Amino acid sequence: MLDADFFRRWMTVTAASVDREAQRLTALDSPIGDADHGSNLQRGFAAVRAALEKEPPATPGAVLIQSGRLLISTVGGASGPLYGTLLRRTGKALGDAAEIDERRLAEALRAGVDAVMQLGGATAGDKTMIDALLPAVDALGDSFAAARTAAEEGAVATTPLRARKGRASYLGERSMGHQDPGATSAALLIAALADVAAEAGAGDE
Amino acid sequence: MLINVPETVVADALRGMAAAHPELTVDVENRVVVRKDAPVAGKVALVSGGGSGHEPLHGGFVGPGMLSAACPGEVFTSPVPDQMVRAAAAVDSGAGVLFVVKNYTGDVLNFDMAAELAEDEGIQVAKVLVDDDVAVTDSLYTAGRRGTGATLFVEKIAGAAAEEGLPLERVEAVARQVNENSRSFGVALSACTTPAKGSPTFDLPAGELELGIGIHGEPGRERRPMMTSGEIAEVAVDAILEDLAPRSPVLVLVNGMGATPLLELYGFNAEVQRVLGERGVPVARVLVGNYVTSLDMAGASVTLCQIDEELLRLWDAPVRTPGLRWGM
Numbered sequence: 001m002l003d004a005d006f007f008r009r010w011m012t013v014t015a016a017s018v019d020r021e022a023q024r025l026t027a028l029d030s031p032i033g034d035a036d037h038g039s040n041l042q043r044g045f046a047a048v049r050a051a052l053e054k055e056p057p058a059t060p061g062a063v064l065i066q067s068g069r070l071l072i073s074t075v076g077g078a079s080g081p082l083y084g085t086l087l088r089r090t091g092k093a094l095g096d097a098a099e100i101d102e103r104r105l106a107e108a109l110r111a112g113v114d115a116v117m118q119l120g121g122a123t124a125g126d127k128t129m130i131d132a133l134l135p136a137v138d139a140l141g142d143s144f145a146a147a148r149t150a151a152e153e154g155a156v157a158t159t160p161l162r163a164r165k166g167r168a169s170y171l172g173e174r175s176m177g178h179q180d181p182g183a184t185s186a187a188l189l190i191a192a193l194a195d196v197a198a199e200a201g202a203g204d205e
Numbered sequence: 206m207l208i209n210v211p212e213t214v215v216a217d218a219l220r221g222m223a224a225a226h227p228e229l230t231v232d233v234e235n236r237v238v239v240r241k242d243a244p245v246a247g248k249v250a251l252v253s254g255g256g257s258g259h260e261p262l263h264g265g266f267v268g269p270g271m272l273s274a275a276c277p278g279e280v281f282t283s284p285v286p287d288q289m290v291r292a293a294a295a296v297d298s299g300a301g302v303l304f305v306v307k308n309y310t311g312d313v314l315n316f317d318m319a320a321e322l323a324e325d326e327g328i329q330v331a332k333v334l335v336d337d338d339v340a341v342t343d344s345l346y347t348a349g350r351r352g353t354g355a356t357l358f359v360e361k362i363a364g365a366a367a368e369e370g371l372p373l374e375r376v377e378a379v380a381r382q383v384n385e386n387s388r389s390f391g392v393a394l395s396a397c398t399t400p401a402k403g404s405p406t407f408d409l410p411a412g413e414l415e416l417g418i419g420i421h422g423e424p425g426r427e428r429r430p431m432m433t434s435g436e437i438a439e440v441a442v443d444a445i446l447e448d449l450a451p452r453s454p455v456l457v458l459v460n461g462m463g464a465t466p467l468l469e470l471y472g473f474n475a476e477v478q479r480v481l482g483e484r485g486v487p488v489a490r491v492l493v494g495n496y497v498t499s500l501d502m503a504g505a506s507v508t509l510c511q512i513d514e515e516l517l518r519l520w521d522a523p524v525r526t527p528g529l530r531w532g533m
Contacts, residue, residue, distance in 0.1 A: 026402055034281040034421040035402040039211070043279075072318065077256075077282040077311035081318060119314065162346075166310050167423055169347035170340075174424065 001099040006200055007063040008052050014192040015045035021188055028181040032168040037079065037181040044075035044083070060100055064091025078166055079182065082116050082129065083189075089115035102202065106140040113137050120165060127163040127175065129182035131155065136190045144202065148187075148194035155183040211400035215257045215277055222264060226527050229267055230295075236288050238264040239274040243296040249367040249376045250274070250296035253305040253360060254289060255312055256281040258399070258500045259420055261528030262356060269533065270524035271364035272305075280399050280500070281421045283311035289319030293328050301329035301373035303380060305359055307352025308336035309421075331373050333380040335359050337387045337508065339448045340417025340426055351419045354458045354497050354508030355387035358520075361529065365522035379519070383510060388449045390417065390441040391506035393462065394431075397422040397499050416440060420462070420499040420506075434469070438476035441507040446484060451511040454489035456520060457481070458508040463498035465505055470494065473505055489517055496528065 018025075022038030029037035048067045057063050068088030072080050090112030094100055100108075113133045122128040135150035158180035166182070168175045196202075208214050216233055223231035230239045244250065253263045254276030263275035273296035278284035293302045302323065306316045313334070320330045337355035341347055363380035371379070393415040396405035399422060406422035409415055414432060417425035432440070459474040461467070474493045481488055489512060497506070512520065523532030 030402060030406050031424075034423055035399050035406045036280065036282055039401040040279065040282055073285050073287050075282075076278045076285045076315065078309075078314055080283075080285060080311070081314035120310065164346045166348055167419075167421065170351065170419060170423055170426075172343065172347075172426060174426075 001101055002060060002105060002202060003099045004058055004060050004063055006196060007060045008056050009196045010193050011052055011063065011067050012049050013196050014189050015049040017188045017192050018042055018045045025181050025185055028179055028184055032163065032171055032175045032178045033181060034167060037185065040075050040077055040079055041185055044071045044080065047074040059096050059098055061091045061094035061096055082120055085119050086112045086116045106137065109140060110137045122165040125161060126165045127158045127161040127168065127180045128165050129186035131158045132183040132186035144194040144197035148191050151187040151190035155179060155187040158183045206400060208400055214400045215279060235291055236277055236284065237274060237292045237295065238267050239292065239295050240268050243273050244298035246298050247300055248298055248370055249300045249373050250298065250302045251305060251360065251364050251367055252289060252292045252296060252302055254284045255307050256283060259498050262497045265528030266360050266526050268526035270368050270522060271360050271526050271529065283315045286315050286319035286322055289316060290322045293323045294326065297328045301331065303363065303373065303376050304330060304332040305380065306332055306334050307356055308334045308349055309351060310348050329373060331377040333359065333377055333384060335384050337384065337389045338419065339388050339390055339444050353391060353420050354389040354460050354506050355384055355510065357458060357496050358387055358456060358510045359383045361524060362516055362519045365519040383516065387508060387510040388445040389506050389508040390444040391504065392416055392437055392441060393418040393425065393502055393504035395464065395503040397502035399500065420497060422499055422502065434473045435476040438473060438480050442477060442480040445507065445509050449509060449511065451486050453511055453513060454487040456510040456512055457488055457491045459493045460497050460506045460508065461495040462502040462504040463495060464501045464503040470505060477507055490520060
């Protein structure tokens with residue numbers, strides 16, 4: 001079972017991973033965006049980490065809802081509302097249970113991804129974070145490790161795609177040949193989840 | 206770059222703005238710029254905002270006759286809903302607030318969230334989207350046309366309408382009319398450098414230019430060998446006229462992207478006026494300068510807005526802001 005501490009660690013491991021990869025995210029955002037994806041997410045997850053250290057919420061749902069709200073209040077751009085909605089709606093779907101199982105998390109994350117698709121209007125193949133998140137949610141039923149692999153493969157698979165949403169879409173065909181920075185950061189989020197699960201021995205039944 | 210560290214660029218600029226413009230209330234911590242006499246009793250308030258790096262847009266357009274408040278985000282990053290709600294609360298007189306939103310995914314999402322939150326607080330909110338950039342041709346498979354130079358026309362003309370005491374739905378209608386009758390096209394001679402990255406956002410070799418650029422350092426649709434000012438004017442004006450066939454006089458904005466000297470901008474304007482004359486487009490007013498910029502990008506954009514007598518009267522109405530000032 002996964003408790004509030006598990007979710008708190010998911011967020012702090014994501015924050016560390018965004019710190020580590022910020023320059024790569026910004027570099028990916030240069031040719032097809034505006035060169036700020038890394039620094040924007042860094043600012044948001046730093047705020048998430050600080051708030052969790054100060055006053056950790058008591059339930060898994062509350063951890064994600066608070067983190068999502070903070071991302072909306074600190075990141076800006078499209079990433080703030082999109083990542084904020086992902087966490088907030090996943091958290092809401094978890095309800096106020098003190099512990100949840102893997103199946104419940106997979107269902108909640110699907111609700112979160114659905115909310116992101118509704119808000120941003122993107123579907124699979126539009127060269128967005130959805131291209132990492134959808135396969136990850138599908139694979140989460142198998143294992144955390146499978147979700148991680150699916151997200152990473154999904155991010156890499158955005159490279160040949162033509163962007164249809166967000167700022168990269170203005171480039172038309174010239175967006176092809178570049179890996180999407182949003183799908184890349186989404187894969188970091190899922191990788192952090194898998195790391196924390198491996199550390200906790202979750203999903204090894 | 207003339208900065209301390211990338212992380213404080215926006216806050217530093219706001220502190221400097223506060224020192225230069227005592228007629229504005231600049232909340233550096235919460236990142237809101239408000240005209241000092243707000244809320245103005247009985248009048249609709251205009252709130253805009255967007256990523257920083259486009260100065261004087263939007264903070265430089267706060268003042269009587271234009272915006273009531275502006276929310277600067279990080280460089281090229283939409284501000285967050287908290288800023289917009291705070292701005293709306295500071296300027297609402299009870300007559301309602303019009304959000305002027307440039308059509309970018311981030312701005313649209315954040316202003317939508319802000320509108321919901323402001324309405325929860327009992328503030329009447331209307332929104333107008335600015336999407337004037339004709340370089341985005343394929344709006345079915347993109348985020349739609351970008352908001353660029355027409356933002357200045359919308360903010361000035363709708364601001365004048367609000368100053369005259371028109372109700373919210375009329376101010377909104379005027380703003381929509383301006384946007385629907387405006388088109389822009391931009392050209393870059395060099396990429397820009399964001400503080401976060403510290404090097405140019407895309408690679409544009411000397412001797413080449415980029416046609417159809419936006420205002421966020423994103424590359425455009427097409428790259429060509431360097432052209433003369435006259436040739437660029439023809440490409441820009443014709444791209445606009447393909448989409449807008451003005452039957453009445455136009456406002457013209459010849460806008461610098463940040464690093465192009467006024468000497469070149471005026472020369473470019475001469476060519477723009479020549480092309481408009483050759484195409485039979487009557488010109489009512491012309492504005493030349495750096496108004497909707499893209500950091501240190503070299504280049505220019507042209508915006509045309511087809512107007513009627515009423516819009517021209519509102520354009521000519523007095524305005525007093527750091528970036529635009531006449532008649533008062």
